[in-house]
Amino acid sequence: MTGLDEALAEARRRLQAAGIEAPRREAALLLGLATGWSRTEQLAGGRRELSAGQSARLEELVARRVRREPFAYLAGSREFFGRPFLVGPGVLVPRPETETLIEAALRRWPDRGATLRILDLGVGSGCILLTLLAEYPEARGVGVDTSAVALDWTRKNAQALGVADRVGLVQGSWGEAVTGQFDLILSNPPYIDAGDLPGLAAELRFEPQDALSPGADGLQSYRAMTPDLLRLLAPGGTVLLEIGQGQAPPLLAWFAEHGLAGRSHADLAGIARCLELCRAADADVPHLY
Numbered sequence: 001m002t003g004l005d006e007a008l009a010e011a012r013r014r015l016q017a018a019g020i021e022a023p024r025r026e027a028a029l030l031l032g033l034a035t036g037w038s039r040t041e042q043l044a045g046g047r048r049e050l051s052a053g054q055s056a057r058l059e060e061l062v063a064r065r066v067r068r069e070p071f072a073y074l075a076g077s078r079e080f081f082g083r084p085f086l087v088g089p090g091v092l093v094p095r096p097e098t099e100t101l102i103e104a105a106l107r108r109w110p111d112r113g114a115t116l117r118i119l120d121l122g123v124g125s126g127c128i129l130l131t132l133l134a135e136y137p138e139a140r141g142v143g144v145d146t147s148a149v150a151l152d153w154t155r156k157n158a159q160a161l162g163v164a165d166r167v168g169l170v171q172g173s174w175g176e177a178v179t180g181q182f183d184l185i186l187s188n189p190p191y192i193d194a195g196d197l198p199g200l201a202a203e204l205r206f207e208p209q210d211a212l213s214p215g216a217d218g219l220q221s222y223r224a225m226t227p228d229l230l231r232l233l234a235p236g237g238t239v240l241l242e243i244g245q246g247q248a249p250p251l252l253a254w255f256a257e258h259g260l261a262g263r264s265h266a267d268l269a270g271i272a273r274c275l276e277l278c279r280a281a282d283a284d285v286p287h288l289y
Contacts, residue, residue, distance in 0.1 A: 002055050004048045007031060011062050018066040030065060033075060034058035068202035080127040083134065086156050087125050090149035092211050094127040097267040098188055100274040101240045102131055104265050105184060108238050108276070113138055114183075119232060120144065121174050121187040121225055124211060126154035126167075128186050133163040142178060144170045147208065175228030183234050188242040189221035190214040218244055222251055226258050229277075239277040248272040256280075 008027050015023035028039055034057040035050060050058065061074055072078035072093040077086050080094035081102050087093055109116065116139040120129035123143030133141050145151050151169050158164040170177050175185075192213045197204065204212060214220040222241065229239055239260065243251060248264040252275065255262050261283035267273035 002050045004031075004042065004050065007050055007055065007058060008042070011058065014062055014066055018068070020065065020068075026065065026071065027062075029071070030061045030074070031058060034061055069206050070203045073206065081131045083131060083161065085125050085127050085130075086153060086160060088153070089206065090147065090208060091125045091153045092188075092207050094125055097269070097271070097273050098128065098242055100265055100267045101128055101186055101188070101242055102135075104240050104274050104276055105132055105186070105238075106135065108184075109136070112136055115139065116184055117180070117182045117234070118142070119175065119178065119182040119185045121185065121228070122146075122189050122211070122221075123154050123169070124150050124188070126157045128188060129167065130154070130157055130161050130163055132184070132186075133158075133166050134161055140166045142168045142170060142182075144172055144175065144178060146171065146173055147211070150208075150211070174225040175232050178228070178232060180232070181234035181237070182232055183237045185229060185233055185237065185239045186241070187221075187225065189225065191218045191221060191242070191244040191247065193218040219247065219250060219254070222254065226255070226260075229260070230258065233279065235279070236282055237278065239275070241275045241277070242273060243275055245271050248275065251275060 008031055011027035011030055012023045015026050020026055028042060031042060035054045064074055070093050072087050077084045078094050081099050085094055112135060114136055116136055118129060118132055118139055118141035120143045123129055123145045126143060129141045129143045133139055143154050148171055151171060154169060158167050190211055190213050194213045194216050197213055233239060252262045255277055259280050260277040261280045262275050262277040264272040265274040
């Protein structure tokens with residue numbers, strides 16, 4: 001049997017040696033996953049000892065984290081806009097900067113009773129689309145993804161959040177398999193240049209690479225989806241797109257050339273993270289844009 005303090009110290013040492021930020025905090029979190037003990041119970045543990053099963057579970061979790069597997073995959077969920085989303089291999093982990101799209105949508109439609117038709121291109125875990133369906137109980141949505149695995153995660157999260165009866169899921173590329181028109185179209189597409197991936201956090205190796213990068217040119221996804229945006233956006237509708245650092249100027253120019261007027265919104269780090277677009281004809285209508 002292993003004592004609680006000894007287990008924490010060893011986990012912390014291994015995490016620190018692997019370059020994990022905040023190893024003390026993560027060691028406590030991993031211990032909680034392995035044992036079910038809260039942080040308060042850990043601090044008050046005294047001479048508490050781990051069972052053989054708990055020790056084995058902690059060893060497995062620490063070993064996976066030392067290999068830099070995302071903590072969210074180990075925990076099985078990640079909070080996004082105040083709600084837990086189930087995640088695991090095959091789907092991107094929701095990130096705080098993506099909440100910039102949610103905030104922009106809430107500003108655009110302050111009436112939570114709005115009967116919006118929402119489309120999410122590249123729905124992934126469903127964190128964007130399902131959050132908005134939870135925020136707008138009269139809205140209905142469609143989520144599209146090329147990955148059947150990602151759509152399974154969206155389906156699980158829709159059930160968990162109680163919005164499954166208001167969402168349809170489509171496997172396909174961008175909006176090619178979608179018909180109709182939508183008041184709000186959103187996307188967090190792959191936007192990292194392939195050459196930049198090796199210099200990013202090691203945890204990204206475990207996430208689906210085609211959901212992170214479209215290839216050598218990080219702007220490729222936006223160009224590919226443009227015809228579908230133009231076809232599917234309802235009159236007076238809005239498009240919200242997550243973008244990478246430095247991408248706002250070229251993308252605003254691109255969309256302007258294709259009849260979509262736009263502006264950018266910064267995330268909490270001050271980085272232009274969200275493009276808000278509308279048809280150029282709607283840009284002069286104050287309540288629309």
